Structure formats: structure tokens, C-alpha cells
Amino acid sequence: MLDIGIVIVNYNTRDLLRTCLQTVYASTGGLDYALCVVDNCSSDGSAAMVAAEFPQVRLIANNENVGYPAANNQGLRALGYPDGAETPRFALLLNPDTELPPDALAGMVRFMEEHPEAAAAGPRLLLRDGSLDLACRRSFPSPAVSFYRLSGLSRLFPRSRRFGRYNLTYLDPAQVAEVDSVVGAFMLVRREAIRQVGLLDESFFMYGEDLDWCYRFKTAGWKVYYNPAVTVLHVKRAASRHSARAQVEFWRAMRLFYQKHYAAQTSPLIHWLIMGTLGAATGLERVRQRIALGRTL
Helix, strand or coil, rough: CEEEEEEEEEEECHHHHHHHHHHHHHHCCCEEEEEEECCCCCCCCCCCCCCHHHHEEEEEEECCCHHHHHHHHHHHHHCCCCCCCCCCCCEEEEEEEEECCCCHHHHHHHHHHCCCCEEEEEEECCCCCCCCCCHCCCCCCCCHHHHHHHHCCCHCCCCCCCCCCCCCCCCCCCCCECECCCCCCCCCCCCHHHHHCCCCCCCCCCHHHHHHHHHHHCCCCEEEEEEEEEEEEEEECCCCCCCCCCHHHHHHHHHHHHHHHHHCCHHHHHHHHHHHHHHHHHHHHHHHHHHHHHHHC
């Protein structure tokens, strides 16, 4: 039985994807794994590069960009999740803009073996400048946590256990911690947890699906951990940095997450305040993009 089924969803990050795959195949530790790349209709020759240079990879080349969770689910199903007879013990969601040290996979699998209560775990992610990618460990965006973030209180008081909850900035980045969520850029997930809660929610397009998955894991009684003993480089937003859709999708994802997990328990006044704020943020972003587009014409 395989140890890990790795899924990489790619969109126009050919050169970064090549480097990512090279670092995966340089992994040490004697693990057995299968790797599936799902290309979301890239225009930069990504799929052709994978086919030519990494023939051992299972390649799915989509004719359209179906979004991040739907593409990940394609890869997970191709590897046998959730209920295949020979499904690998762990699934790894991995972004193409990551670079793994040789011992990353072995270190994360060992951590999961030592924590059988864990549905998912993620490593310390560092940006190119050496700073911590704050998204690698975070709390769920409840109404209170989101308010602290949007009001600027989380930036004013990053060491506060109340106001710093969005990115858990009060925690020591060198210490293992149980957290609400780790990020889908590198998320190692236990097969049994996937079988219990199902695959990613395809209502999301490119943000929020990792938060939602972790929320479902924790609701089902599992734990989620941040493991800084493993450090991975994350270029960050390589596929979305030039996408006008990205910020709109961020706000849409926050609305979906709120409606799915918090709306039913929120008072009517606060509910309409939240919905109005999220709607206004989405609308303002669309207007900003139209103005920016007009300037380039």
C-alpha cells in the first residue's frame, strides 16, 4: 500500500511546477507515493512539460479552469480517494509554487503517525524573503475573528490572544500547535478522515476550501496540527497574482464559509451586517477591477 497520494493543481506556473516536482522526486525516507498533476487549462505549456519531463506523473489536463477544489478532487479520485481499496494512507495537497526539502515528506508522515488523532497537518511555510507565511496556521474566520482582522485590530495587537487569532500571530512559530486550519499549499490529510467527511467542497473556487475541509474534520472529532519541524518554501500566489478574479473569489469564499458554518447561529442584525459588508467588499473589488481595466485600454 502506498504511503502518500500527492495532488498538485497547476495553473500557468510551468517553471515553478517543474522545480516543485524535482524537489518531490528528490525526497528521502523510503516512502512510496503516487503523484497526480491536474492542469487547469494552462496556456504556458505546463501540461506538455509534465508529459515530456515527468512521464511517471499521472496527468489530468482539463479543457477549462474548473477551480482549485474541483481539480484537487479530480486528482484525489484518480488516486482512489475517498473509498478505493488501495488508497494511500495519506493524501497531500501541494501547490506548484512550493519547494520541498528532501526530508519533508518523511517528516510530515512521521508526525502524522505520532499523532493518530490528527486529520491533517501542515509544515512551517516560509516565503522567499525568509518570513513566515502567516496562512500556514490560522483560526476559522468566525464573525468575531473576521471583525478583528477587517478592523485592523489583528495588525495593531498581533500578540494578543484575542485580536491575533486570524493568523495566530501570538503563537511561537517554532512550536507545534493544534490549530483550526492549515493551508492547502501543503496539507497532509489522513485517509480515514477523508472517508469520514468526504472530499473538498466544490462550491468554493480558489479560496476557503481548505478552511472548510478543516472545519469539517474538527466537527467530526479530528484535530489539525501545525508542525514547524518541517519547513517548506512557498512562493505564494504564483497562479493568482495576475488574476483579476482572485480577490473577488476571496470575498465570495468568505461569504460561502460564513453562510455554511456560522449564519444559522448568528443574530439577524449581525447577519445582515456581515452579509452587507461582504457584499460591499465584493462589489468594490469588481468596480476597482473595471477601473483598472479601463486604464489599460
